Amino acid sequence: MTEHPGPAAAPTILVVDDEPLIRDSIADRLRAEGFAVTTADDGPAALAAQQGTVFDAVVLDVMLPGMDGLEVCRRMQTHTTTPVLMLTARADETDLVIGLGIGADDYLSKPFSMRELVARLRALIRRAERYAPDATAGPPAPETEVETLGEVQIDHAARRVLVSGSPIHLTRTEFDLLVSLARRPGAVLTRAQLLESVWQWPDAGETRTVDSHIRSLRQKVGAHHIRTVHGVGYALEVVR
Known part of the structure; x- marks a missing residue:
């Protein structure tokens, strides 16, 4: 008798944006695409959500009240390697370079297409899975290339x-x-x-x-x- 593996778990995404319309629109589209989605409307809520869940990726708006997205990203990257896709409405390249420099993996400028957002997230998750340690592979070889x-x-x-x-x-x-x-x-x-x-x-x-x-x-x-x-x-x- 051949056993067939069950369905793969849905990728988990944290969406952080203080604008309800944008946040809910992103969450609805991602759920329709088969993702499991958690939302947060500010930096502290995002960091709290991350404490209890290992997400496959984070969609993070730069312009958040109080603690901005750059600071949220910096704090996230001190204890996790979760891919971060930043959303920005700013044309200032400095913000983008800072965000990428502190650990963001990619960014999208508003306005953006939901189709592109989904494609970017899938690419980030594929890359993260490529470098994830294989629990069945044993310890890495001592040789270093x-x-x-x-x-x-x-x-x-x-x-x-x-x-x-x-x-x-x-x-x-x-x-x-x-x-x-x-x-x-x-x-x-x-x-x-x-x-x-x-x-x-x-x-x-x-x-x-x-x-x-x-x-x-x-x-x-x-x-x-x-x-x-x-x-x-x-x-x-x-x-x-």
């Missing part, structure tokens, strides 16, 4: 980066972006190639996401390590 490209050293097994011998804290997305560039040092990768490699998006329509993450990555590893070819893309420069 370390790649040295001039001043930049990438420890793939530990997902750790050193620049000129000093450790650099990178978010999951920043690390994946650096690794994608490091696969072909000196070669220019287009934004479309990076979107597909890092975010698994075959549609290259949202290239601004790549630019924002590159800005954040540059601040951490040093601007001279990443070359911009305007209108084309980016390359990792091997600086010795």
Whole structure:
């Protein structure tokens, strides 16, 4: 007799937005797409919700009353690696770079399409599952794959980066972006190639996401390590 596995558990999403119409609209669409959704209308409520539940992803508005979304994200990332998708109505790139730098994995600018929101969340969850430890695999092998490209050293097994011998804290997305560039040092990768490699998006329509993450990555590893070819893309420069 063959046993068939039961249905997979629905991905759990925390939606944080102080505007009821937006919050409820997102929650309704995600539930219709098969997600299990918890909502919060401010930062303290979001942090309280996270204390009792391990979410698969968080949709977090930047503009929250009292404790803004950037501070909420920073606090969340001190004790969890849950992917965070930030929503912003601001055109100021500084907010985006700060948000990505403190641990947000992606962002959407308002107004946005629900279809794109769902696609972004599914991509974030797939990436998080790819790096989740396998409980049946046993302890990791002692060997560590370390790649040295001039001043930049990438420890793939530990997902750790050193620049000129000093450790650099990178978010999951920043690390994946650096690794994608490091696969072909000196070669220019287009934004479309990076979107597909890092975010698994075959549609290259949202290239601004790549630019924002590159800005954040540059601040951490040093601007001279990443070359911009305007209108084309980016390359990792091997600086010795």
